[in-house]
Amino acid sequence: MFCYQCQETAGCTGCTQAGVCGKKPDVAAMQDLLVFVTKGLAAVTTQLRAEGREIPSDVNYLVTFNLFTTITNANFDKMAIVDRIHQTLTVKKEMFSLVEHTEKLPEAAGWTAAESEFEAKASQVGVLSTKDDDIRSLRELITYGLKGLSAYSKHANALMQEDGEIDAFLQRALAATLDDSLTVDDLISLTMETGKYGVGGMALLDKANTDAYGHPEITKVNIGVGERPGILVSGHDLRDLEMLLEQTQESGIDVYTHSEMLPAHYYPFFKKYSNFVGNYGNAWWKQAEEFERFRGPILMTTNCIVPPRDSYKDRLYTTGAAGYPGCKHIAGGIGEKKDFSALIAHAKSCTPPDEIERGEIVGGFAHNQVMTLAGQVVEAVKSGAIKKFVVMAGCDGRAKNRSYYTEFAKALPKDAVILTAGCAKYKYNKLHLGEIGGIPRVLDAGQCNDSYSLALIALKLKEVFGLDDINDLPVVYNIAWYEQKAVIVLLALLYLGVKNIHLGPTLPAFLSPNVANVLVKNFGIAGIGTVEDDIKLFFGEK
Ligand code: SF4
Numbered sequence: 001m002f003c004y005q006c007q008e009t010a011g012c013t014g015c016t017q018a019g020v021c022g023k024k025p026d027v028a029a030m031q032d033l034l035v036f037v038t039k040g041l042a043a044v045t046t047q048l049r050a051e052g053r054e055i056p057s058d059v060n061y062l063v064t065f066n067l068f069t070t071i072t073n074a075n076f077d078k079m080a081i082v083d084r085i086h087q088t089l090t091v092k093k094e095m096f097s098l099v100e101h102t103e104k105l106p107e108a109a110g111w112t113a114a115e116s117e118f119e120a121k122a123s124q125v126g127v128l129s130t131k132d133d134d135i136r137s138l139r140e141l142i143t144y145g146l147k148g149l150s151a152y153s154k155h156a157n158a159l160m161q162e163d164g165e166i167d168a169f170l171q172r173a174l175a176a177t178l179d180d181s182l183t184v185d186d187l188i189s190l191t192m193e194t195g196k197y198g199v200g201g202m203a204l205l206d207k208a209n210t211d212a213y214g215h216p217e218i219t220k221v222n223i224g225v226g227e228r229p230g231i232l233v234s235g236h237d238l239r240d241l242e243m244l245l246e247q248t249q250e251s252g253i254d255v256y257t258h259s260e261m262l263p264a265h266y267y268p269f270f271k272k273y274s275n276f277v278g279n280y281g282n283a284w285w286k287q288a289e290e291f292e293r294f295r296g297p298i299l300m301t302t303n304c305i306v307p308p309r310d311s312y313k314d315r316l317y318t319t320g321a322a323g324y325p326g327c328k329h330i331a332g333g334i335g336e337k338k339d340f341s342a343l344i345a346h347a348k349s350c351t352p353p354d355e356i357e358r359g360e361i362v363g364g365f366a367h368n369q370v371m372t373l374a375g376q377v378v379e380a381v382k383s384g385a386i387k388k389f390v391v392m393a394g395c396d397g398r399a400k401n402r403s404y405y406t407e408f409a410k411a412l413p414k415d416a417v418i419l420t421a422g423c424a425k426y427k428y429n430k431l432h433l434g435e436i437g438g439i440p441r442v443l444d445a446g447q448c449n450d451s452y453s454l455a456l457i458a459l460k461l462k463e464v465f466g467l468d469d470i471n472d473l474p475v476v477y478n479i480a481w482y483e484q485k486a487v488i489v490l491l492a493l494l495y496l497g498v499k500n501i502h503l504g505p506t507l508p509a510f511l512s513p514n515v516a517n518v519l520v521k522n523f524g525i526a527g528i529g530t531v532e533d534d535i536k537l538f539f540g541e542k
């Protein structure tokens, strides 16, 4: 196997024996093949569009679902991935039969085989099948961005919203990663275009979420536990949470969020459920210990899954693109009602969660809420009470060097405010960093996709302060990444013209030296240093 799509990749170069994430070589192979056949399907649909045909929504959903399945820590279930390959081959064949000019299509478009040949084919189509370092780097950068975009599209689809232009781009760009005629420059332009559609994808999801659940508002979230048995929901899919909450009414079962599901509490819609008790625990990588102590069933709606311990594996359920062998999977496609009765029955046989902490955390600072505070924020900036905003959005992870972010947050000058989104927040959202004139020093917009809110806030500040360039704002970017959703967030920020983003704790292994140079030269992308050096760099001498 060879995989280097996430920040924790072995030795900062690539996982070759087994994934640091727990992905085994046979699963990695089937993921490679799933990406390959999905690219083939994308080439077919792109050609069909060029020939004036419409592509059915179900085919668009299949593409995004497949890519989402291959995101870090989403699906470890080989058989589920093999099933998706079969399904994709069937759809691809149907679509292929409609193409007039098949001579324009790459090999992946027409490829099909019996399952017995999957492994052999997988070994020929992985990341290393592209020989040129820079072309490989850009193809993978685009593919990972598209994986992130797919995840966000899929969540919007779950709320019955879609954007045909985004799907068409996603498939065109996927197909382009198979096109040997494209040069480095072509692929750099495509990378930027991916960022543009990343903004579109996040805007689509923002609309889907806020249309369905209202605008996030300042909310105190309980981090303690109640006295009844509970179900813990993790991942990013709010529609799954809604269905679960509906089905747990009057059941005597409480519902808690974990990791990236925390921001659900900020939406007005979910506040009507009296059994929606609070958030339990921290970011995804602490789940082994925290799931053990939760004692009740856990629903993983998306990434990030840590291979479960036997002590709670029978309590771990997956749904959507998530999967783990031996764990029960709750079925249900876009627009279908899922049946969570198995989890509810299971919860009834469990004892209440073990309390791991008490208190509250505050969040809900997505764009609409911050706009209502705009006057206060602008005043604080003008008076000098707030000197700088530090965007610290992104992902958390288990690597020890990520303690940098906790130390960095602690070391910030007291007149700096953190803008965050994504599970990166868990590195500092319980530090009690205080307030500036009533404005908390950690403003949490929500999930990683809500980085979109941070971009809107920055654009609003630019307008209010009458600036021509977003980079003239008193905003610095110190972003943590882990998986591929962070890649699309990064590309979206670059597309919006944000410069000098610091990305850590390490730069992506999939950036070849030349591609990294392009990002450094054109966008001032940099890594992180020591906390002390970086504080000096961002704020000058204290
Ligand atoms: Fe390694 Fe990350 Fe790939 Fe897992 S997802 S195999 S940890 S690079």
Ligand code: SF3
Residues within 6 Å of the ligand: 236, 259, 260, 284, 303, 304, 394, 395, 396, 422, 423, 424, 447, 448, 449, 482, 483, 485, 486
């Ligand atoms: Fe976290 Fe996996 Fe990326 Fe959505 S839950 S931010 S790492």
